[in-house]
Amino acid sequence: MSATPASTPAIALKGVSRRFTDPGGGEVGVRTTDLVVPQGEIHGIIGFSGAGKSTLLRLANLLERPDAGEVIVHGQNLTRLSAAGLRQARHRIGMIFQHFNLLHNQTVAENVALPMRIAGASPAHIKKRVATCLDFVGLAAKADVYPGRLSGGQKQRVAIARALAPEPHVLLADEPTSALDPRTTLDLLDVLADANRQFGVTILLVSHEMEVVRRLCHRVSVMEGGRIVEQLDIANGAIPEGSRLASWLADFGAVGPAASPSPTQSEAAAPAPHHFALEAAHA
Numbered sequence: 001m002s003a004t005p006a007s008t009p010a011i012a013l014k015g016v017s018r019r020f021t022d023p024g025g026g027e028v029g030v031r032t033t034d035l036v037v038p039q040g041e042i043h044g045i046i047g048f049s050g051a052g053k054s055t056l057l058r059l060a061n062l063l064e065r066p067d068a069g070e071v072i073v074h075g076q077n078l079t080r081l082s083a084a085g086l087r088q089a090r091h092r093i094g095m096i097f098q099h100f101n102l103l104h105n106q107t108v109a110e111n112v113a114l115p116m117r118i119a120g121a122s123p124a125h126i127k128k129r130v131a132t133c134l135d136f137v138g139l140a141a142k143a144d145v146y147p148g149r150l151s152g153g154q155k156q157r158v159a160i161a162r163a164l165a166p167e168p169h170v171l172l173a174d175e176p177t178s179a180l181d182p183r184t185t186l187d188l189l190d191v192l193a194d195a196n197r198q199f200g201v202t203i204l205l206v207s208h209e210m211e212v213v214r215r216l217c218h219r220v221s222v223m224e225g226g227r228i229v230e231q232l233d234i235a236n237g238a239i240p241e242g243s244r245l246a247s248w249l250a251d252f253g254a255v256g257p258a259a260s261p262s263p264t265q266s267e268a269a270a271p272a273p274h275h276f277a278l279e280a281a282h283a
């Protein structure tokens with residue numbers, strides 16, 4: 001997909017921090033942290049609420065600008081770019097969100113076309129990419145429909161098509177399945193795994209759902225108190241014994257879907273039954 005040497009990490013966060021002051025005067029956010037994600041990896045970030053997961057993810061495309069440290073994506077140091085250079089670099093960094101963030105007054109095809117239009121792509125190229133990406137997510141037949149007519153799972157597929165359309169090196173996914181029921185979640189994870197396999201896109205995914213991370217990710221970073229406290233290889237789906245993550249799971253609850261997905265379950269229902277018990281235990 002890119003001329004960047006394969007040994008160049010897709011994402012390298014070097015000594016990044018992004019601190020906020022909480023209402024009690026304490027310091028929260030991300031404390032000095034490193035993260036290296038090789039090209040082609042699906043990397044999960046998991047941790048309790050407030051651990052800094054979303055902030056870390058948003059540092060990877062400079063939606064959050066670090067107080068210190070460097071953010072390097074496919075060899076390009078984003079922290080040193082001009083505003084115009086950063087806009088350009090972001091075209092190769094897709095992002096999807098928990099609540100889809102589609103434009104409701106634009107059709108599905110127009111939503112998918114938007115980032116390419118902003119990037120100044122030709123109408124012929126846009127048309128081709130929109131067709132390819134909608135076909136990839138299984139929504140070619142919905143091109144002229146408005147998002148309000150779609151289910152949550154379909155909306156997230158449109159968001160994935162929109163993120164993939166500019167042929168990104170990297171896809172950032174912030175709790176992409178948290179608003180979806182378990183069956184739809186599994187479908188969406190398949191779409192993301194296919195995108196990784198077919199297009200070679202590197203995925204950095206934040207989730208508090210252990211089952212999502214276990215099913216999709218090759219490696220996981222465990223966050224606590226604004227820092228990555230553990231990194232584990234979970235490509236075979238197993239959580240290594242003796243790890244901090246394994247002990248959290250033992251202390252706070254079982255891993256995995258609590259119930260078989262129901263075909264009639266509302267996609268907007270939250271929390272889904274397989275939400276990781278850590279969140280409840282921590283609340």
Ligand SMILES: Nc1ncnc2c1ncn2[C@@H]1O[C@H](COP(=O)(O)OP(=O)(O)OP(=O)(O)O)[C@@H](O)[C@H]1O
Nearest residue numbers: 020021028029048049050051052053054055056208
């Ligand atoms: N823009 C901001 N202004 C002030 N505080 C912030 C801001 N963004 C995040 N924080 C705080 O930084 C901490 C980390 O937030 P972050 O959203 O990264 O955590 P998280 O692990 O993703 O949590 P959750 O799972 O609940 O989304 C939290 O205490 C949060 O309130």
